[in-house]
Amino acid sequence: DAGITQSPRHKVTETGTPVTLRCHQTENHRYMYWYRQDPGHGLRLIHYSYGVKDTDKGEVSDGYSVSRSKTEDFLLTLESATSSQTSVYFCAISSLVQGITNTGELFFGEGSRLTVL
Amino acid sequence: GENVGLHLPTLSVQEGDNSIINCAYSNSASDYFIWYKQESGKGPQFIIDIRSNMDKRQGQRVTVLLNKTVKHLSLQIAATQPGDSAVYFCAENEGNTPLVFGKGTRLSVIA
Numbered sequence: 001d002a003g004i005t006q007s008p009r010h011k012v013t014e015t016g017t018p019v020t021l022r023c024h025q026t027e028n029h030r031y032m033y034w035y036r037q038d039p040g041h042g043l044r045l046i047h048y049s050y051g052v053k054d055t056d057k058g059e060v061s062d063g064y065s066v067s068r069s070k071t072e073d074f075l076l077t078l079e080s081a082t083s084s085q086t087s088v089y090f091c092a093i094s095s096l097v098q099g100i101t102n103t104g105e106l107f108f109g110e111g112s113r114l115t116v117l
Numbered sequence: 118g119e120n121v122g123l124h125l126p127t128l129s130v131q132e133g134d135n136s137i138i139n140c141a142y143s144n145s146a147s148d149y150f151i152w153y154k155q156e157s158g159k160g161p162q163f164i165i166d167i168r169s170n171m172d173k174r175q176g177q178r179v180t181v182l183l184n185k186t187v188k189h190l191s192l193q194i195a196a197t198q199p200g201d202s203a204v205y206f207c208a209e210n211e212g213n214t215p216l217v218f219g220k221g222t223r224l225s226v227i228a
Contacts, residue, residue, distance in 0.1 A: 041219040042206060045159070058215065090160055092182065105151065106216060108160030 004109040006091050009099050012115045018092075019078040023091030023111050024070075031094040032074040033106065036087040043090065049074055081116045088113050113117065129220050129225045133200045136194040140207035143188060147209040151216065152181060154206045164192070187218075194224075202226045 003026030013019055023032060033048040033060075045058030047066040055066050063085060067075045078085055092106040130136045141151070148169040153161035167174045167181045167190075174181050180193040190207050204223050208216040 023201065029142075035218075043213050045210075045217075048215055050149040059217075104164050105166065106161075108162070110156075110160050 002089060004107060006089075006109040006112045008091045008112060009110065010113050012117065013081055013115050015082055016080050019081050019114065019116075021076040021089055021091075021114070023074045023076070023109060025074075025093045027093060027095075027107070028071060029093040029107075030071075032068065033062075033092040033094070034074065034076045035090045035092060036060065037111070038087050038091060047087075078114075081114075083116050084114045086114060089107065092098055121199050125215070125222070127223045128185055130197050132197060132199060132226050132228050134197055136192075136197045136201065136224060138192045138194075138207075138224065140190040140192075140219050141188060141189060142207075142209050144209065144211060144217075145185075145188060146211045148211055150181070150183060150190050150191075150207065150209045152179075153206045153208065153218075154201075155206065155221070157203075161206060197224075197226050199226045199228060 007022045031050055034046040035043040036046055039045050044060045045053055046060055046064050047058055049055045049068040052068055052071055054070060065077045083100045089112045091109040094106050128138060136209045151166040154164050155161040165174060165176045165179050165181045167183050167192040169185060172183050178195045182191045192205060194201055202225055204221045206218050206221045210216045
């Protein structure tokens with residue numbers, strides 16, 4: 001298994017509180033991603049990073065921010081959690097290098113289940 | 118916008134039979150396709166991939182078929198086993214853009 005650790009694995013919080021999810025990798029992969037998974041929607045991309053301090057928005061980025069100060073860590077922050085952000089969040093990593101024909105494969109973490117009451 | 122979808126949300130097959138999971142995509146410029154398997158409570162795991170310059174690729178008990186004319190992708194699992202029960206996702210991308218995932222098909226294997 002790829003060395004990806006997500007924390008916390010489970011969290012229950014209240015509407016309006018800030019939440020930070022952490023993704024830690026030991027593979028030294030350049031690309032890191034945050035997806036959310038909801039019934040009927042599959043996996044949707046929130047934000048991704050193509051290097052330290054380089055991030056970009058995905059399909060469902062509203063209400064989320066990210067930071068990557070080190071190659072191994074990618075943080076997802078909900079500044080003020082809402083019930084619509086109740087979901088399972090997956091971090092993924094890739095060794096894809098921009099400008100080179102894609103290899104494509106993402107390695108996923110085990111997921112973080114967030115419940116916003 | 119363009120997206121990747123699936124024809125069937127659920128599929129039940131008898132143990133030992135072959136399974137075929139289908140996926141439609143709408144971006145004609147997509148050049149890379151990939152299948153993932155997700156077991157309950159776990160993250161998705163890579164099964165097999167295929168580039169747009171190919172129409173078939175085989176792995177161990179799995180085959181991916183790509184029909185670019187009708188923008189259709191399928192995953193065939195030979196001699197389906199109980200351990201194959203999971204949700205299967207197709208995904209695609211164009212160039213180096215992030216993968217776009219379909220909604221998933223749940224495969225149930227009947228012993």
